[in-house]
Amino acid sequence: MTSATASAPTHADARRRSRRIRPTTWAALGFAAPLIIYIVVFYVAPLAQNMSMSLHRFTRRTFVTGDAPFAGLDVYGEVLADPTFWNTLRQTLIFVVLSIVCQYSIGLALAVFFNQNFRLSGVLRGAFLVPWLLPPMISGTTWQWMMDADNGIINRIIGVFGIDPVWWLQADHSLWAVIIANIWLGIPFNLVILYSGLQNISTDLYEAAALDGCNAWQRFWRITFPLLRPVTMITLLLGFVYTLKTVDIIWIMTQGSGSSQTLATWAYAMAFGKGHSSTIRYSEASVVGTILMVIALAFAFVYLWAQRRDEEGR
Amino acid sequence: MESSRFSRTLAAGAAIVAAVSLAACGGTGGSAGVDDKVIEFWDPYPQYAEGSDWHEWVVDCAPEGYTIKRQGMPQNDVLNSLTTAVKADNAPDVAVLDNPFMPTAVDSGLVTDLATAGVDVDGFDENIEGPGIVDGVQYGLAFGSNALGLYYNPEVLDSAGVDPASITDWDSLNAAIGKVVDSGAKGITFSGITGEEGVFQFLPWFWGAGGDLSEPESQAAEDAQALVSGWIRNGWAPKSATTDNQSASWDLMLTGEYGFAENGSWQAAAAREHGFGMIPIPAKDGGVAPVATGGEFATLPYHKTANAEKTEAAASVITCLTSGENLARTNETIGYLAATKTARETQVRENGLWAPWVESVEGARGRTTDVGLEYETISATLSENLQAALNS
Numbered sequence: 001m002t003s004a005t006a007s008a009p010t011h012a013d014a015r016r017r018s019r020r021i022r023p024t025t026w027a028a029l030g031f032a033a034p035l036i037i038y039i040v041v042f043y044v045a046p047l048a049q050n051m052s053m054s055l056h057r058f059t060r061r062t063f064v065t066g067d068a069p070f071a072g073l074d075v076y077g078e079v080l081a082d083p084t085f086w087n088t089l090r091q092t093l094i095f096v097v098l099s100i101v102c103q104y105s106i107g108l109a110l111a112v113f114f115n116q117n118f119r120l121s122g123v124l125r126g127a128f129l130v131p132w133l134l135p136p137m138i139s140g141t142t143w144q145w146m147m148d149a150d151n152g153i154i155n156r157i158i159g160v161f162g163i164d165p166v167w168w169l170q171a172d173h174s175l176w177a178v179i180i181a182n183i184w185l186g187i188p189f190n191l192v193i194l195y196s197g198l199q200n201i202s203t204d205l206y207e208a209a210a211l212d213g214c215n216a217w218q219r220f221w222r223i224t225f226p227l228l229r230p231v232t233m234i235t236l237l238l239g240f241v242y243t244l245k246t247v248d249i250i251w252i253m254t255q256g257s258g259s260s261q262t263l264a265t266w267a268y269a270m271a272f273g274k275g276h277s278s279t280i281r282y283s284e285a286s287v288v289g290t291i292l293m294v295i296a297l298a299f300a301f302v303y304l305w306a307q308r309r310d311e312e313g314r
Numbered sequence: 315m316e317s318s319r320f321s322r323t324l325a326a327g328a329a330i331v332a333a334v335s336l337a338a339c340g341g342t343g344g345s346a347g348v349d350d351k352v353i354e355f356w357d358p359y360p361q362y363a364e365g366s367d368w369h370e371w372v373v374d375c376a377p378e379g380y381t382i383k384r385q386g387m388p389q390n391d392v393l394n395s396l397t398t399a400v401k402a403d404n405a406p407d408v409a410v411l412d413n414p415f416m417p418t419a420v421d422s423g424l425v426t427d428l429a430t431a432g433v434d435v436d437g438f439d440e441n442i443e444g445p446g447i448v449d450g451v452q453y454g455l456a457f458g459s460n461a462l463g464l465y466y467n468p469e470v471l472d473s474a475g476v477d478p479a480s481i482t483d484w485d486s487l488n489a490a491i492g493k494v495v496d497s498g499a500k501g502i503t504f505s506g507i508t509g510e511e512g513v514f515q516f517l518p519w520f521w522g523a524g525g526d527l528s529e530p531e532s533q534a535a536e537d538a539q540a541l542v543s544g545w546i547r548n549g550w551a552p553k554s555a556t557t558d559n560q561s562a563s564w565d566l567m568l569t570g571e572y573g574f575a576e577n578g579s580w581q582a583a584a585a586r587e588h589g590f591g592m593i594p595i596p597a598k599d600g601g602v603a604p605v606a607t608g609g610e611f612a613t614l615p616y617h618k619t620a621n622a623e624k625t626e627a628a629a630s631v632i633t634c635l636t637s638g639e640n641l642a643r644t645n646e647t648i649g650y651l652a653a654t655k656t657a658r659e660t661q662v663r664e665n666g667l668w669a670p671w672v673e674s675v676e677g678a679r680g681r682t683t684d685v686g687l688e689y690e691t692i693s694a695t696l697s698e699n700l701q702a703a704l705n706s
Contacts, residue, residue, distance in 0.1 A: 061422040064401050149553035167553050171705035254557060255508045257701060272394055276508055276701070277694035278414070280394075 047293075054286035063282060075283045084266075085288075091175055092262040095182070096243045102183045103239060104232075107190025112224065114191075115198045125195070132188035140252030143181040144169070147253075171258025178250045178260045185249060186242070190235055197231030198224065229310065237303045241296050263292050350621065353382045353628055354406035356396070358610060359648070360386035367647050375634035377627045393419065396615060400424050405615035407628035411454060412610050413445040413680065414510055417687040420448045425613040428452050431629040433614070434637055441676070442653040444683030446611045454611025457636045458650030458657075460579045461674040462518055462605045463592045470499045470573045478593050483600040484522075484541060491550050494573035501550030502574040503563040506542065506704045511559055513693045514606055515576055516542065516700050517681070518595040522603030527685050530695040537598065539703035546704055556704045578608060579675075580649045582667040594674050607678040609650055612636070651675045 053068075054075060062068035079085050114125045131139060146153050147168035155165040168177040201224065209219050225232075247264045250256055256265030256275060269275030271285035355372060362368035369384055376382040385406075387395065393415045399405040400423070411419055419425045429435050435443075435452045446454030464487075466478050474497035476490045491501040505515045519541055525534030545551035552558070552566060560577060567575035568588065576595065585592065597603040612632045614625060635644045642657040642664075651671055652658045658675070662668045682689040 059422075060397055060418055064397060064422045064424065066401070144557070151552075169557055170553070171556075171701065257508045257557070258705060273390065274509065276697040277690060278390075278510055279418075279690040279694065280397075 050286050050289055053282050054290050056283060058282035058286075060280050063280075068283075071283070075287050079284055079287045079291075088261050088263055088266050091259055092244070092264075094175065095179055095246075095260075095262050096240060098179050099182045099186060099243045100236060100239045102179075103186035103190050104236060106183070107187050107235075108194050108228075110187070110191050111194035111198055112220065114195060125191070128191055129188045131185050132192075136185070136248040137252060139185060140181070140249045143177075143184075143249075144253045147177050169254055174254045174258040174260035178253055181249055181253060182243065182246060186239060189242075190239065193235045193238075194228065194231060197228050201227050230307070233303055233306055233310075237299065240299050244292060244296055263288050267292065350624060351380050353380050353408065353624070353631060355382050355384045355408045355410075355631065356392055356406045357384065357386055357410035358389040358392045358412060359410075360388060362386060371644065371647050372631075372635070375631045377630045377634075380627050382631065393424075396424050397422065400616050403618040405617055407615070407624060408631055409613050409615050410610045411613055413454075413456065413607060414682055414689060414693070416445045416454050416611055417448060417682045417689065419613065420453050421687055423616055425453045426616050428455055428614060428629070428632070431614050431625050433629045433632050438653045439655070439676070441678055441680060441683075442607050442609075444680035445607070446613075447683075448686065454613045455632060455636055456607070456609055456611050456653050457641060458609055458645040458648070458652045459675050459678060460608040460650050461671055461678050462515065462576060462578050462595060462608070463671065463674060464595050465567065465575045465577055465581070465585050465590045465592050467567070467570060467573055468589060468591055469570070470494060470497075473497055474499060474573065476573070478591060481593060481596055483596050484598045487596055488541075488544075491545065491574060492548075495548075495550050500552070500572045501548075502545055502576070503552060503558070503566040503572050504542065504545075504555055504576040505558050505560045505563045506555045506700060507557055507559050508701055509697055510693055512700060513696045514608065514681075515560065516696060517606045518576075518603040520696070521605075521679065522595065522597035524598070527681070527689065527692050530692045531699065535696065535699065539700060542700075543703040543706060547706075556701065579651065579668075579671045582671065583649065586667060592670050594670075602673065602677060604677055604679050605674050606681050607675075 055070065055072060056062075056068040057071040057075065058068045110128060114121050147155075149155065149165060149167040149169070152168070154168070159165060167173060205223050205227075206219055209223055214222065245264050246262070247268050250260055250262060250265050251268070254260045256262070256269055265275075267285045267288040269277075270281040270288070273280040353376065357372075359368060363386075372384050373382045389412050392409060392411055396405060396409050396411070396419070405424075409425070411425075416425075429452055433455060435455055438455070442456050442459045443452065446452055446456060464481075468478075471478060471490075471494065474494045476493050478490075481487050481490050495501045506512045516538065519538035520535055523534035523537040523541075525532055525538065529535075542551070542555075546553055546555060554566075555563060558566070564575065564577050564581055564584075566572060567577065567590075568584075570588075575590075582592070594602040595605060612635065614628055614632070617625075634640060639660075641652050641654060642660040645652040645657065646661060646665065651668055652661060658668075658672060662672060681693070685692060
């Protein structure tokens with residue numbers, strides 16, 4: 001900074017091609033510095049550390065001593081060759097896709113419903129936000145209780161209809177159990193964003209459509225849904241990223257046991273020695289973490305591509 | 315001109331702010347471990363807050379001129395935090411570690427030789443201290459141990475016509491649980507949760523069937539899996555046993571609906587309040603099954619920049635908690651049975667709770683004593699197979 005203060009800003013135009021950095025550039029760098037430092041310290045450095053851990057073979061000992069041997073892509077190879085990985089990936093995709101599809105469609109239906117602005121709609125809409133406000137620790141535990149195989153309220157209710165009790169948290173069923181809980185958890189988020197998107201659609205359009213004789217179904221599919229497209233895309237992208245990295249609700253309900261293990265809970269279990277094995281596997285966890293980031297990044301690019309195509313089409 | 319000067323000033327100002335705030339971050343991080351007169355003490359008992367008996371008891375052990383800063387955190391966090399702290403050279407001066415973690419803590423160089431540091435480690439029971447001794451060097455001192463037993467609810471057993479004294483092996487246990495369930499009550503609660511906690515509860519059945527940790531997939535393991543998973547399949551144990559930890563399964567017992575509960579000596583006081591009795595866990599063909607030693611080890615973590623005087627002070631804190639009359643008091647405060655015969659006798663004399671537990675603690679086995687670091691893999695195998703059996 002001292003050199004910037006010392007350099008006098010004379011004949012700036014004449015110096016355009018000069019090697020000296022112009023004072024305004026220094027100023028620009030100065031303004032950008034806090035952001036750049038922030039990004040480097042809190043984003044780039046941890047990412048680089050994660051990459052580095054996935055390329056070295058870490059154990060608890062080599063983590064402490066700092067002499068973990070370089071393994072190149074060996075750990076990636078091992079993780080990808082592990083049948084657990086592919087099974088977990090499959091479960092993760094089922095978890096993410098089903099969660100998002102249901103969260104979005106239920107959230108959209110509720111948003112359209114509340115957009116009618118009837119009496120008490122504000123209060124009811126507020127009530128739908130409760131899952132969002134509760135700490136996952138509480139909602140997870142509550143779902144665990146409700147899904148208890150012997151005494152859970154869900155089994156009692158379906159028992160009224162003559163359905164046999166379900167062992168919700170059993171290994172083969174636990175994926176469905178956590179999907180149900182996660183859908184419930186994600187509806188408010190979709191509701192809020194889609195509702196605000198609906199508010200931006202001019203009522204004139206609906207009036208015109210009504211004059212043209214469109215029924216409610218046509219109004220939804222011809223006006224609401226297409227105009228909601230940008231909001232839909234960002235909702236789905238955010239929902240995808242949130243759902244992909246979900247650990248808390250799954251961990252609290254099942255510790256990621258059985259079919260409810262996703263890539264995120266698997267990475268968590270390996271990194272901190274939780275789950276079946278208390279052996280920490282920093283390298284494998286970093287590999288799974290990196291793969292998760294690549295998946296999320298790929299989806300973000302799909303979003304950007306779709307958005308650009310949308311703008312060009314306009 | 316004016317605007318460019320203004321922007322330069324702003325830029326310089328922003329850079330200074332950024333530099334200062336970064337320096338401030340670094341400053342607080344570094345200075346935390348440097349106070350020579352504060353002994354940092356980590357333990358896995360977050361339930362004892364400041365003002366609790368345990369907290370005061372520990373803090374009172376500060377040697378002349380020192381103060382103790384105690385921090386309680388969840389079991390796994392102590393080891394993981396210790397790992398990063400030793401790496402960053404700001405480890406605590408005393409860390410209390412769960413006993414199955416000892417081999418990995420020693421292997422990673424997280425903890426140091428206690429005797430060299432001046433801790434008096436003589437006269438403690440071998441079966442309890444086993445996990446803390448690696449290659450003949452004692453890296454941790456267990457002040458005591460807890461153990462598992464089979465609690466029963468006398469009211470439920472009476473109305474089912476079951477005499478707890480009749481339970482001497484697995485067959486008579488199954489007969490008793492069957493009778494309890496036939497009487498309309500519920501059978502037994504236990505914790506089959508994924509991970510070490512579920513394995514801890516499984517080991518008495520595994521060892522009771524003649525199992526050996528070096529063979530985690532033996533016939534004994536299958537017999538023990540068949541026993542506990544049979545309880546769930548018969549509806550004698552709740553299905554939630556697959557995800558219940560030990561306190562959740564105890565909560566079920568507290569409903570008063572169950573006849574039996576496999577749980578630890580740390581519940582002895584609560585059990586007395588509710589009028590529950592306790593019998594040792596039976597082995598498959600009769601006799602008492604060995605249980606695993608439970609409880610923690612006091613260790614002196616490794617510091618790259620050693621401070622002999624402070625290490626000596628930290629060692630004297632451990633000695634203070636574990637020597638002479640204090641040992642019984644330490645265990646009494648935390649609800650464990652002491653690791654020496656004399657202190658145990660004092661506890662049994664002064665507290666009627668302990669008499670039925672002495673045999674189990676004296677016959678208990680260390681999980682890692684013989685197999686060392688291998689235990690992590692063995693335990694993972696036992697846990698996976700147990701979960702598979704319980705969920706089938």
